[in-house]
Amino acid sequence: MNYLFYDDSPVFGGHEVMTLLGVEALLARPGARVQFMASADNATLLEKLRSMATRHPELEIHVMQRTSTKLEALRNRLAPSRVAGLAAELAAHHPDLVVAVQGNIEHSSLSLLAARRAGLRSASYIPVPHSNAEMGAKLGWLRDRFTSGLFQAADHFVTITDEMGAKLRARGATCPITVVYNGVDTTRFISRPAAECRGKLGLPGDRVLIGMVGRIEFRQKQQHLLLDAIASEPALRNACHLVFAGGGPDQEELATRAGNHGMADTVTILPWCDPADLYPALHALVIPSRYEGLPLVMLEALCCGTTVLGSDRDGMKDVLPASRRFPPGGPRPLATALRRFLDDGAPAAEPALTARVRDTMNLPAFSHAFRRAMEKAAAQPRSDLATPETESYL
Secondary structure, rough: OOEEEOOOOOOOOOHHHHHHHHHHHHHHHOOOOOEEEEEEEOOHHHHHHHHHHHHHHOOOOOOOHHHHHHHHHHHHHOOOOOHHHHHHHHHHHHEEEEEEEEOOOOHHHHHHHHHHHHOOEEEEEEEOOOOOOOOOOOHHHHHHHHHHHHHHHOOOOOOHHHHHHHHHHHHOOOOOOEOOOEEOOOOOOOOOHHHHHHHHHHHOOOOOEEEEEEOOOOOOOOOHHHHHHHHHOHHHHHHHEEEEEEEOOOHHHHHHHHHHOHHHHHEEEOOOOOOHHHHHHHOOOEEEOOOOOOOOOHHHHHHOOOOOOOOHHHHHEEEEOHHHHHHHHHOHHHHHHHHHHOOOOOOOHHHHHHHHHHHOEHHHHHHHHHHHHHHHHHHHHHOOOOOOOOEEOO
C-alpha cells in the first residue's frame, strides 16, 4: 500500500506529533510505503521525518515550497492553477491514498482538491473541524463562506473524538468518518511523588497548585481566564498558586496581568519543561480553551492521576465527568468549578477515569486504530465513498 501524506502547515504541533506516530504505525506493516510532502517552512517536522527515515527506508520525504496561509480556501479558488499543478504532482507519485494532515479544514485543503482533480482517493486527518468564527479568527465569517465546500472534498475523514465527528456532520461532511482517539505514552506519564516533583521545579508545597501547560496564547488557550477567575475571589487567591508552563505570543501580557492583579508572588511562569514531572506536582490541570480537539495535555495529566478541569466542549466533553467541566466563556464559571474542587478537598483524578485513559488511549491502541482507519480508507471501493457512516476505533 502506498500512502502519500501532505502537510503544508509551517507549525509543528500536537497534530503533527500524532501524525508521525501514525506514519510509523503504517510503516510497521510489511509492504507499506509512505511518501510525505512537507512544507520547507516546517523545520521541526522535516527534522523528525528525516530521523524516522533512518529507521524506515520505505519513507520518502518530499520538501515543498508551499505553505498554507490565512484565506487559503479563497486563495485556491482564485488560483485554480495551484490545484492543477499539485494534481499532476500527486498523480506522478501513484498513491493508493492521499492523506491531508489538516489542523483545521483550510490547512492542506489544496491536497484534497488536487486529489479529486487527479482522480485519487483521499482522506482528511483532522482534529479541529470548527468554523473560523468559532475559533475567533479575524474575518472568520468571511473565511467560512469559502471553506464550506471543503467538507465535501475528502473521500474519508479521520478525526479524534465523537464530538468532532458530529461537528463534521454538522458542517456538511457526507463521506465515512472514522474516530481514532489520540494516544499517550503510559510508560512515561505515571504517578510520581508530588513533593519530589515540586522540589525539582521549585514550586511551593504549602498551596494548592493549579496549572496550565501549552502555548501561551489568549485567543485559543485563554490563560487569562484562569488568572481572572483566581483574582475574582479572595478565598481562591489565598489558597492557590498558579503555574503556567510553556511559551507564546501572550507570555509577557500574562506576567503583566498577574502584576496588575497583585498576584506576581502567587504565579509561576515556567519555560517549556518535561510535563511528566509537572503533572504530578499539580493538584489540578485546567483547560479553559475556546476550542480544542482531544488535548494531549489532558490525557497525559490523567495518566499521572492528576485531576483535570476543562471547559464543557470538544474533547473535554468526551472524556471528563460533568463534575469536572464548566461552561465556557468567562472567568465566573471557572471560579465556581475551582471553588467546588477545593471544597471537595482537591482530590486526585478518579481512578476509573485514569484507568480508562491508560487502557484505551495509549500508544499501541492509537497505532492499531490509526493503521486500521487508513487501510480502510485506502481499500474502500469508490462506489462506497458517499456512504454516511461514522465508526469509532478505541
